[in-house]
Amino acid sequence: MYSAKVMDHFANPRNVGELADANGVGEVGNPRCGDIMRMYLKIENGIIEDVRFKTFGCGAAVATSSMATELVKGKSLEDALLVTNKAVMDALDGLPPAKIHCSVLAEQAIKAALWDYYTNIGVDPKPILGEIESDCHGCCGTEGCGV
């Protein structure tokens, strides 16, 4: 069901761990739904110099986190904002339909970390990032877990 790229990024995830000197940290998802992603960004002069992630979740959750870190690493903030869930999915050669929400979560995790960064430097992130769906939005097919 998973592409070879998904399996590779799951078995050998890139940029796993924490960043002690991160200046943007964001977390999305919740344990009830079965996935949580936390992103650490180290941003200097408008460039994402380093990135790490920690993820609780299925194979696709780990693989999309890993791929998202690869796609934003070394990018300018403007370019990092262009990393959509679709870009993450395409880079992984696709995901099974039930796993598309993982790629959404990965995109949101990057945005949540950027939100934290902008807030830290005293810039209002809302005009730049828009709304972030940092929590459950009914991915389990019910009204949502309300966490």
Add this chain to the structure above:
Amino acid sequence: MKRFVYADNAATTPVSPVVLGKMTEVLTDVYGNPSSIYSKGREAAVLLAEARAKIAGAIGATEREIFFTSGGSEADNWAIKGAAEVMAKKGKKHIITTAFEHHAVLHCTQKLEKNGFDVTYLPVNSDGVVKLDDFTAALREDTGLVTIMMANNEIGTVQPISEIGKICREKGILLHTDAVQAMGHIPINVADLSVDMLSVSGHKLHAAKGVGFLYIRRGVRIANLMDGGAQESMRRAGTENTASIAGMAAAVEDAVAHMDERHSKILAMRERLIDEVLKIERSRLNGSRTERLPGNANFCFEGIEGESLLLMLDNLGVCASSGSACTSGSLDPSHVLLAIGLPHEIAHGSLRISLDYTNTEENVDYILEILPTIVRKLRDMSPLWDRIIGSQK
């Protein structure tokens, strides 16, 4: 060489040499249609009769009470939908089942609910066993069918079917049990259980996929599910899957003949596995340790998710299963683990290891060698684990 351990025998089993031998013989030589009048057909009819007799003997039934099907799901569907149709004509609209049945049962009862039936889904206790008090309290004047599994497919817990059976028999309520997981692993006698219908699947006990049977007690009338030819005493149409049926009969015979010795061997491996796995911090065994099938071990590991665990085990050559959301294509955690009262976040991190006589102590050694490392690796990258450990400090 990469090691390989198959530890998902509750999902399916490899066809055993004795079954393969029988099936090959039938496919090669006994190719007649059992309904044909000539000798080649009669030969196949005799083969079917022998298979039926073997299976009937293994569960304390008579030949006329065994009906071959395409597997456990068909047997469950037939028993429940067929009984419901007859019930409705008698004005009975109430069915009792449990919250943690296999979906072959749950999806039938859910469909019947849409068609006007009332269904009670009994809770199970934290050990994964139905309480008799809950069962008797659920009984109504218009209860026409009870369908409760003999052993749960995820956590292997064995249900008090004979006690439930006695009550049903007294009250004249039909009792069906899904014995797909239990058959071949624990003794089954339909008279002792007081069941009216019992479903079995062949591939869980080293027969082929796509074959099973439904026991229907003599005198019990249920509507047909499959209409067509006059096979199976005009109750289940379709040319019989002779090779698979003969193979299943050989498998049942083999399982029953060796049940005691295999039971001890499997239980010893399983108990050691549980003892060692529970040394992993924040792990738990799901379901009663004693009231369960000998080969079943079902664990939860806090802070990690089941599918990731399975994929990592697979990378190291171990096939196991999870009740996790991700394996079933839905994002909800296992309905079985929720039914025994686990919170969602813990139910996501489950692992089912199901051993059988084809496994060895070396297989258990290997699982025990790699599992703690995998759990640690996943926890190291889990923000949920950070939270759990953080709140502990």
